[in-house]
Amino acid sequence: MGLELYLDLLSQPCRAVYIFAKKNSIPFELRTVDLRKGQHLSDAFAQISPLQKVPVLKDGDFTLTESVAILLYLTRKYKVPDHWYPQDLQARARVDEYLAWQHTALRRNCLRALWHKVMLPVFLGEPVSPEMLAATLAKLDVTLQVLEDKFLQDKAFLAGPHVSLADLVAITELMHPVGAGCQVFKDRPKLAAWRQRVEAAVGEVLFQEAHEVILKAKNSQPADPIIKQKLMSRVLAMIQ
Amino acid sequence: MGLELYLDLLSQPCRAVYIFAKKNGIPFELRTVDLLKGQHHSDDFAQVNPLKKVPALKDGDFTLAESVAILLYLSRKYETPDHWYPQDLQARARVDEYLAWQHTALRTSCTRTLWQKMMFPVFLGQQVPPETLASTLAELDRCLQLFEDKFLKDQDFLAGSHISVADLVAITELMHPVSAGCQIFKSRPKLEAWRQRVEAAVGEGLFQEAHAAIMKAKDLPPADAAMKEKLKPFMQLLLQ
Numbered sequence: 001m002g003l004e005l006y007l008d009l010l011s012q013p014c015r016a017v018y019i020f021a022k023k024n025s026i027p028f029e030l031r032t033v034d035l036r037k038g039q040h041l042s043d044a045f046a047q048i049s050p051l052q053k054v055p056v057l058k059d060g061d062f063t064l065t066e067s068v069a070i071l072l073y074l075t076r077k078y079k080v081p082d083h084w085y086p087q088d089l090q091a092r093a094r095v096d097e098y099l100a101w102q103h104t105a106l107r108r109n110c111l112r113a114l115w116h117k118v119m120l121p122v123f124l125g126e127p128v129s130p131e132m133l134a135a136t137l138a139k140l141d142v143t144l145q146v147l148e149d150k151f152l153q154d155k156a157f158l159a160g161p162h163v164s165l166a167d168l169v170a171i172t173e174l175m176h177p178v179g180a181g182c183q184v185f186k187d188r189p190k191l192a193a194w195r196q197r198v199e200a201a202v203g204e205v206l207f208q209e210a211h212e213v214i215l216k217a218k219n220s221q222p223a224d225p226i227i228k229q230k231l232m233s234r235v236l237a238m239i240q
Numbered sequence: 241m242g243l244e245l246y247l248d249l250l251s252q253p254c255r256a257v258y259i260f261a262k263k264n265g266i267p268f269e270l271r272t273v274d275l276l277k278g279q280h281h282s283d284d285f286a287q288v289n290p291l292k293k294v295p296a297l298k299d300g301d302f303t304l305a306e307s308v309a310i311l312l313y314l315s316r317k318y319e320t321p322d323h324w325y326p327q328d329l330q331a332r333a334r335v336d337e338y339l340a341w342q343h344t345a346l347r348t349s350c351t352r353t354l355w356q357k358m359m360f361p362v363f364l365g366q367q368v369p370p371e372t373l374a375s376t377l378a379e380l381d382r383c384l385q386l387f388e389d390k391f392l393k394d395q396d397f398l399a400g401s402h403i404s405v406a407d408l409v410a411i412t413e414l415m416h417p418v419s420a421g422c423q424i425f426k427s428r429p430k431l432e433a434w435r436q437r438v439e440a441a442v443g444e445g446l447f448q449e450a451h452a453a454i455m456k457a458k459d460l461p462p463a464d465a466a467m468k469e470k471l472k473p474f475m476q477l478l479l480q
Contacts, residue, residue, distance in 0.1 A: 092313075149290070
């Protein structure tokens with residue numbers, strides 16, 4: 001059995017892994033784990049990963065969680081073009097810096113934006129107060145400003161003149177609030193221009209393919225009560 | 241001007257960077273940034289790190305934030321022994337996996353534990369509701385169990401048979417609840433044995449030196465009104 005990637009393209013880190021593997025023609029078996037059906041909580045999946053999260057990589061007997069670790073593993077094993085994770089000491093440090101920062105910053109705020117605006121009310125039937133939603137969107141706004149001012153600045157891409165893992169991780173995050181109907185690129189011409197460059201570097205077709213699921217998130221079927229009960233506490237912990 | 245490291249040893253990620261640099265004989269100027277005095281908010285420091293956080297690195301004109309990025313930069317630039325960030329594909333992936341997971345898991349838990357159990361009452365003169373503290377300690381317990389079961393398992397160190405940056409990042413985190421009086425190693429013999437191995441590998445002298453400040457945090461004089469005001473937004477975050 002070759003490389004297997006356990007993914008749900010609803011999830012931002014899964015999209016980054018998917019795009020990276022496809023773009024670099026890394027052969028893999030796609031194992032879909034449907035989060036909205038609670039498949040990540042099944043006993044079968046717990047055998048794959050006791051943390052019960054996606055993405056997960058399985059390469060023979062070797063199992064790996066955490067999208068950043070997976071991206072770096074694929075980068076090294078498949079010897080992808082240098083720009084994804086440049087050899088240059090300082091350029092590489094910029095990628096590492098972004099990949100570390102985003103866990104508690106952009107990722108968190110994009111996740112909350114999607115869940116507060118769409119998934120909690122539509123999928124789980126849990127209303128979110130306008131004040132809560134406003135607070136979440138305000139925090140997202142602050143984070144977007146940091147992304148522009150500290151990370152992107154006047155560069156073409158986050159780590160320099162070429163697209164890298166940092167841009168993949170960032171763009172897939174930003175598509176979360178976009179999927180929720182937030183106009184994150186409106187009034188942010190610098191970010192909009194960067195987005196276009198990243199999409200062009202990835203390839204429009206692959207980009208659309210990877211984002212089909214999230215762009216339809218607002219049409220999620222409401223969860224049945226059993227699923228809802230299974231998912232609720234984990235969702236709340238995830239977005240706290 | 242050579243390498244400068246902007247640190248406050250009250251901070252877990254600063255301790256990891258400090259230990260790593262000292263252990264590897266990396267020459268640096270220590271620039272202390274006193275967090276409790278709010279020095280990280282100064283305009284001068286914003287020049288070094290616009291994110292206004294420690295640790296931060298300055299190497300000539302090159303500045304870098306995020307402890308994980310800093311550790312990797314130092315390991316590459318100063319060509320530290322392989323075991324810190326092993327060349328072996330799978331061992332390195334294990335380090336990356338831990339370094340990614342910890343941002344939103346152990347780190348969060350340890351920070352909240354220190355502040356809610358000790359810093360709020362002792363330093364800020366504010367009691368934290370018992371339910372909040374209980375919930376935080378339960379979450380810490382859950383993280384420690386995951387740490388043992390999923391990351392450490394039956395290995396000597398997190399990435400295998402030798403100490404790596406993952407162990408440094410982990411041990412410095414765990415000293416946060418220890419300094420707050422949490423007996424996290426009591427009744428966790430596997431964790432205790434790992435801790436002793438890590439301390440031995442680092443060297444007791446250096447380990448004690450790096451942790452002197454945090455171990456004395458309980459004796460800090462109470463914050464004055466100005467300090468309390470400065471810390472207010474941070475305090476809100478820690479109580480959620």
